[in-house]
Amino acid sequence: MVVFAFFAVQSETFRSPRGIANWLDPASTLGIMAVAVALLMIGGHFDLSAGVLVGTTALTVGVVATQLRQNLWVAIGVALLLALAIGFVNGWLVTRTGLPSFIITLATFLMLQGLNLGLTKLFTGTVTVGGIDDVPGYAAAEWVFASRVGVLGAEVRVAVLWWLLFTALATWVLLRTRFGNWVFATGGDDVAARNVGVPARRTTIALFMTTAGAAWFVGTTLAVRLTSVQANTGIGQELIYIVAAVIGGCLLTGGFGSAIGASLGALIFGMTQLGIPYLRWDADWFYFFLGAMLLLAVLTNRLVRRYAEAARR
Amino acid sequence: MTRPPTTPLLELRDVGKDYGSVTALDGISTTVRAGEVTCVLGDNGAGKSTLIKVLSGVHRPDRGRLLLDGEPVTFGSPREALDAGIATVFQDLAMIPLMAVWRNFFLGAEPTKGWGPFRRFDAGRAKDVTRRELAAMGIDIRDPDQPVGTLSGGERQSVAIARAVHFGARVLILDEPTSALGVKQAGVVLRYVAQARDRGVGVVLITHNPHHAHPVGDRFLVLNRGRSLGEFAKADIGRDELIRLMAGGAELDALAHELERPGG
Ligand SMILES: Nc1ncnc2c1ncn2[C@@H]1O[C@H](COP(=O)(O)OP(=O)(O)OP(=O)(O)O)[C@@H](O)[C@H]1O
Ligand SMILES: [Mg+2]
Numbered sequence: 001m002v003v004f005a006f007f008a009v010q011s012e013t014f015r016s017p018r019g020i021a022n023w024l025d026p027a028s029t030l031g032i033m034a035v036a037v038a039l040l041m042i043g044g045h046f047d048l049s050a051g052v053l054v055g056t057t058a059l060t061v062g063v064v065a066t067q068l069r070q071n072l073w074v075a076i077g078v079a080l081l082l083a084l085a086i087g088f089v090n091g092w093l094v095t096r097t098g099l100p101s102f103i104i105t106l107a108t109f110l111m112l113q114g115l116n117l118g119l120t121k122l123f124t125g126t127v128t129v130g131g132i133d134d135v136p137g138y139a140a141a142e143w144v145f146a147s148r149v150g151v152l153g154a155e156v157r158v159a160v161l162w163w164l165l166f167t168a169l170a171t172w173v174l175l176r177t178r179f180g181n182w183v184f185a186t187g188g189d190d191v192a193a194r195n196v197g198v199p200a201r202r203t204t205i206a207l208f209m210t211t212a213g214a215a216w217f218v219g220t221t222l223a224v225r226l227t228s229v230q231a232n233t234g235i236g237q238e239l240i241y242i243v244a245a246v247i248g249g250c251l252l253t254g255g256f257g258s259a260i261g262a263s264l265g266a267l268i269f270g271m272t273q274l275g276i277p278y279l280r281w282d283a284d285w286f287y288f289f290l291g292a293m294l295l296l297a298v299l300t301n302r303l304v305r306r307y308a309e310a311a312r313r
Numbered sequence: 314m315t316r317p318p319t320t321p322l323l324e325l326r327d328v329g330k331d332y333g334s335v336t337a338l339d340g341i342s343t344t345v346r347a348g349e350v351t352c353v354l355g356d357n358g359a360g361k362s363t364l365i366k367v368l369s370g371v372h373r374p375d376r377g378r379l380l381l382d383g384e385p386v387t388f389g390s391p392r393e394a395l396d397a398g399i400a401t402v403f404q405d406l407a408m409i410p411l412m413a414v415w416r417n418f419f420l421g422a423e424p425t426k427g428w429g430p431f432r433r434f435d436a437g438r439a440k441d442v443t444r445r446e447l448a449a450m451g452i453d454i455r456d457p458d459q460p461v462g463t464l465s466g467g468e469r470q471s472v473a474i475a476r477a478v479h480f481g482a483r484v485l486i487l488d489e490p491t492s493a494l495g496v497k498q499a500g501v502v503l504r505y506v507a508q509a510r511d512r513g514v515g516v517v518l519i520t521h522n523p524h525h526a527h528p529v530g531d532r533f534l535v536l537n538r539g540r541s542l543g544e545f546a547k548a549d550i551g552r553d554e555l556i557r558l559m560a561g562g563a564e565l566d567a568l569a570h571e572l573e574r575p576g577g
Contacts, residue, residue, distance in 0.1 A: 044526060119576035176433045178423040181412075185420050195407040196476075197392040197421030255411045 017154035019278070020168045024156055027270025028163040029218045031263045033237070034244035035163075036214035038262035041245050042174070043207040044187035044254030045094060045101035049108035050087070050211050051237030056112050057083050057219030058229040059120055062129030065137075072224075080216050086112070087212025091205030113235060130228030138224070146225040159221050163263070166214070168299040170259035170283035183207065186253030243290065244269050247297040249304070256304065269294065318566070320383040321346045322367060322484055322515040323399070329376035330363055337363040338539045341377070343532075344516040345484055350506060352526045353519045354559045355536035361519045362404050365486050368517065369401040370394030392421070400481030404488040406473040410462030414445040414454055417461050418476050446475040451501050466493040472504075478505055485509050486517040491525060500558075503529055523559055527552040535559070 031050045033050060057079040062265050064075035090108055094101045120127055132138065135152040174180035182203045185193035215234075226263055246252065247268060248261030269290070276286050321344035325447040338360045345351055345368075353361050366372045367379065370388030378385050381397060387396045399406075408417045419439045426435040440457050447454050447488070452471045454464075461469060470493050477485055487506070491499040496566040506516055506529050520526050526533065533550060535558050542558065552559075 110567055129354060172433075176436070179424060181416055181423055181434060184412055184416070185409050189409050190408060190409075192403075192405070192407040193420065195369075195391050195401070195403055197390075197395045199390075199392065255409065 019274075021154040021156045021160075023270045023274040024267075025161050025270070026273055027267045028157065028159040029221060030237075030244060030269055031266035032159070032166050032218055033211075033214050033241045034248070034262040034266040035167050036211045038245040038250050038257050038259055039170060039174065039183060039243040039250060040207045040211050041242070041250040041252070042187045042192065042254060042257045043183045043204060045204065045207065046105060046242065047090065047208060047211045048102065048105040048238045049090065050107050050114055050118065050215055050241055051234040051239075052112045053086060053114050053212060053215035054081060054219040054222065054237065055229070055232065056086070056234075057216045058117055058233055059129055059219075059231065061220055062089045062132050062229045063120070063123050065135040066129060066131050067123045070135075072132070072141045074137075075135075076141065076220050079220060080213070083212040083216035083219075084209050087209035088205060090212070091208030095201040095204050096207070100175035109238065113232075116233075117231045124209040127231040128228050132223055132229075133227040134297075136145040140226050141220075145221045157225075162217070162221075163266075167259050167263045172211065174259060179203070179206070184255055187256075190254070191266070204294040233241045240269065243294050247293050249297070249301060251301055251304070252298070256301075265297075315564075317344050319347065321380075322338075322382065323506060324380040324383070325377065326380065327372075327377035328364075328367060328374045328379065330360075330367055330372055331375050336539055338367070338374075339376075341534075341536070341541050342542075343544060345517055347483075347513045347515050348510055348515050349531040350494060350516040350518055350529050352530035352533045353517060353536065354523075354526060354533060354555070355542075358538075359536040360539040361536060362389045362488055364538075365401060365403075365488050365519065366407075368394075368484075369403075369486055371400060392451070395421070395480065398481065398483030398487065400477040400484070401486040402470075402477045402488060402490050406469055408461045408469060408473060411460050413458045414447075414461055414472060415440045416455040416463070416483060417442040418446070418472065418479075422480060442479070446479055447472065450475050450505070451498060467495060467498060470494060474502055475504070481509070481514060484517070487559045488519045489521065490518075491520060491522065499525065520560070521554060523556045526559075527555055533558075 030145045033054070037047060037050055058081055060079040061072070064070050064078050065072045086108065090101070090105055093099075093104045094109070097104070117127065120129060124127070144247045145158070147158045149161065174183060174241050180202070182193070182198045185198050186203045193297035194200045212221055219234070222233065245257065246260045248258065248263065248265035250257030250262065271287060276283060276289070319385045323345040325343050328338060328341045329336065341364060344350060353364060355361050363372065367374050370391045373387055379384065379388070380508055388397075394401075409420070410498055412420070414471070415436070416439075424435040424438050425432050428431050443457050450471050452468055452475075454468070461472065464472065470490060474487065474490050485506075486507065491502050494502060503525055506518060510529070512517055518526065518530065531547055532544060533547070533555060
């Protein structure tokens with residue numbers, strides 16, 4: 001709210017419906033990822049491979065469709081299977097070895113980064129996959145992943161609607177289902193959770209697969225929207241997802257947070273990213289602002305934890 | 314009074330458990346029978362918690378066998394033990410501090426309503442049952458939505474006990490359940506233990522308090538450094554002898570002597 005008011009007061013364009021549609025756009029793809037990453041963080045883990053996996057899935061869609069000459073929907077299906085498999089491997093390794101997910105997914109991150117570049121070069125001879133719009137099935141895929149819808153006199157990308165849907169779904173799952181209860185418990189104390197019968201391992205693996213599934217969705221959206229994909233897509237984004245989730249109230253130690261909070265974090269991010277150029281400030285200020293928000297958020301979160309835990313111990 | 318010789322609910326035969334090079338349990342045999350209270354006694358570090366972790370599926374024994382209704386079983390996880398009707402109050406209570414009381418109460422056994430993809434956690438019922446079960450224990454939780462971490466130690470222990478009593482259909486295992494409780498609540502817990510026993514539940518009770526153990530216990534298993542010092546039926550052991558055994562016998566006499574006022 002404060003962020004919105006700040007930019008809205010100073011820039012006419014920022015508060016116009018078109019302006020809003022503009023900054024909702026980066027917020028939406030980031031928001032879809034931030035919601036999934038927030039679930040994972042509530043469950044007590046990080047996924048550093050989430051950003052590069054967006055690139056991996058986008059590239060897979062491109063390569064399977066244009067180089068292996070498949071229908072675009074087949075390519076999208078292959079990318080989904082690949083993403084879920086990678087998510088499963090991440091989760092399985094973390095639960096099997098008991099190593100910090102930070103390290104395991106850092107390894108996945110590096111490996112995928114290498115594979116993205118290496119395989120793209122191998123298939124196309126360059127570092128981009130293009131021509132995705134020439135493939136059969138493109139029209140339907142464009143409708144699902146990259147169309148525009150009129151809302152209140154402005155055109156927003158359909159990803160914004162997906163984002164709202166995923167946020168609502170994640171909130172419902174967290175607060176109103178057994179699985180949601182298990183997510184909080186696994187992140188809060190996985191030994192205690194297991195001792196009262198929570199399938200903590202399966203919960204963790206499912207969370208890693210959810211993050212991977214979100215990466216697939218965003219990767220596909222990018223591939224269909226841009227029709228060509230760079231081999232370095234998504235790299236560096238993984239930290240932004242975590243920042244959005246933390247700004248939204250997720251504890252780094254797990255066991256606390258919300259999907260709506262993560263979405264708000266993504267929203268703040270989108271506003272700032274586009275708001276700063278509107279004010280004709282230098283883009284460098286963006287990162288300063290982001291850092292300040294993050295610091296503020298972790299300090300607030302610390303108070304939450306104090307209230308609930310340190311009072312009696 | 315004689316009981317018909319029934320198959321024990323749970324039986325340990327020559328069970329041993331190691332933590333790396335530390336032998337926490339060795340050659341322990343005991344039985345848990347329906348309608349009986351087995352008390353496990355011993356010093357700190359004697360292996361009592363390890364024993365109940367074997368019974369409740371947290372640890373698998375390294376040696377020996379575990380029998381359920383006379384059949385050998387291995388519990389792969391606490392979930393499997395719970396599904397067999399074995400509920401446990403762990404010494405560390407196994408509760409999630411940041412989660413609401415009612416969420417903790419039903420953790421792992423959440424009631425649901427609806428079907429298919431719309432199957433959801435029946436929060437209304439969970440809150441009702443939680444409030445009712447806690448009130449029955451004499452614990453008045455102001456707000457079941459409050460995080461467990463904000464409860465007092467005794468309140469937290471009461472929630473864990475109420476939860477185990479609610480879910481422990483056949484065997485109820487309590488690891489030092491009264492250590493943080495006031496006299497009144499401790500009395501309630503002992504009454505619960507007696508009620509569960511009378512319902513035909515097999516109870517395993519760990520306590521350092523012989524005044525709690527002796528009245529409710531039917532059998533007493535005394536552990537020392539992971540080994541059994543023997544298992545005694547109530548008829549064979551008086552309270553004073555029990556106190557002596559628990560405190561390491563002769564050591565207590567020496568201590569009593571030492572603590573007496575000089576020239577008193
Ligand atoms: N997870 C573990 N890893 C390694 N050693 C352990 C572990 N748990 C217990 N031990 C060791 O096993 C022995 C028995 O521990 P246990 O917790 O069963 O004792 P206890 O009888 O319950 O003691 P207390 O009365 O203090 O609760 C101790 O020497 C302890 O140090
Ligand atoms: Mg113990």
